[in-house]
Amino acid sequence: MDVVGGRPVIRGYVRPDGSVGVRNHIVVIPVDDLSNTAALGIAKLIRGVVAIPHPYGRLQFGKDLDLLFHILSGTGANPNVYGAIVIGIEENWANRVADGIVKTGKPVYAFAIEGNGDLRTIEIAARKAKELVQEASEAQRTEIDLTNIMFSIKCGESDTTSGLASNPATGYVVDKLVDLGNTVMFGETSELTGAEDVVAGRIGDEKLREKFWNIYHEYVGFIEDQGVNLLGSQPTEGNIKGGLTTIEEKGLGNIQKLGTKPITCVVDYLDPVPRGAGLCFVNTSSAAAEAVTLFVAKGSVLHLFTTGQGNVVGHPLIPVVKITANPKTATSMSEHIDVDVSDLLELKVGLAEAGERIFNYALRVMNGRLTSTEVLQHDEFSPIKLYISS
């Protein structure tokens, strides 16, 4: 580990707005489902371009539409992105997404398919993408203190090994990152159930605590109001196979990864996460790809993901570091696992040793080492949709 003046140093990309990325992507963002074909066409022609197809963007309205724009613009604005191309069926919405990115000072170009057709759009946009890729290839990593950088955490296909070992070890890393002045986002609103009062108790600011309770009650109230049998869904089949029995047990295991620092930031779907926010609760679905997608839209450049039974989620633009303490999963799904802390579960090493192992691995990833998700092309981009379209 490189340390200057007692502080870890990484080699990252400083963006025009001062934010720090650990990857250097050119992204092609389709505004809507109809534009996926053109976006993928550009990515096929130009090496080094990442297209992020998704099924939404037509006839959404209100808060649901605002959230889609927030996610699309936020993803382009993420510090791991050097520059972006936006493709929409219509010009106005494509420009609206691009406007949300251009604020960061990075290059952004928007194109509309209507009146041009896919082929002409692909050609014009691919020419721009080629220029951007060549420009981006000259961007250099520079030495940066590991501070004021944005991260995120989530667990998935959890089992009791998560609560016992991989989550507490990740919590150790979270404490360390927060102490160094970084921001760490967590969410999974519904999966805090059984431990929601513990989370609330760690929010010092009264207004923020009240905001957290409102978000929690609204989310869980919605689920409960459906009046459906959640067994089989929460905990999931994988959770139950791994020994988790109830949502409370899952929630209590979940919060072990939050470390011990005060929660200093509470944000709802549409709120930005300010740099320097510290440990930050973000209202998210508990579905892995949806949560990671939202964290990235809010600026996370690296995600720590703990799993018990073996969740394989990744993201097209950020490294997702996969951590497990389940020795069976570490063996049977080894290609997906970046850090194995099963020796912590087996009581062979202490929390600090396992935590340092994750921290040091994360540093290598920040400096450029590719994660299993990146190499295996786990490119899940899953915007949260709040309700039906008009």
Next chain:
Amino acid sequence: MARVAVHDRRDSVGVAIEDIRTGDEVEAVYIIDKFVIGRIKALGDIPLGHKIALKDIGAGEKIIKYGRPIGVATRDIKAGEHVHTHNLKSIRWGALERR
């Protein structure tokens, strides 16, 4: 000897950190300081990650893990028994089932 890990001294269940077979004598270990809380005989197979009752638990009694209730026993559970969906259910979302 096989071991089960215990989060909190108030807990009524421990977690198998390896596969345990019926009749195995297991040691319950507190994870923070590796203090051995006691020994217990497994009354059933307990796969890695699954829970074992550390004491007798009566039907309707709360089951404690992390020092907090994780649900309620749906029938009497003997020390050493496997604890899972067949004898433990949520206090929170389990209630929805009864609607």
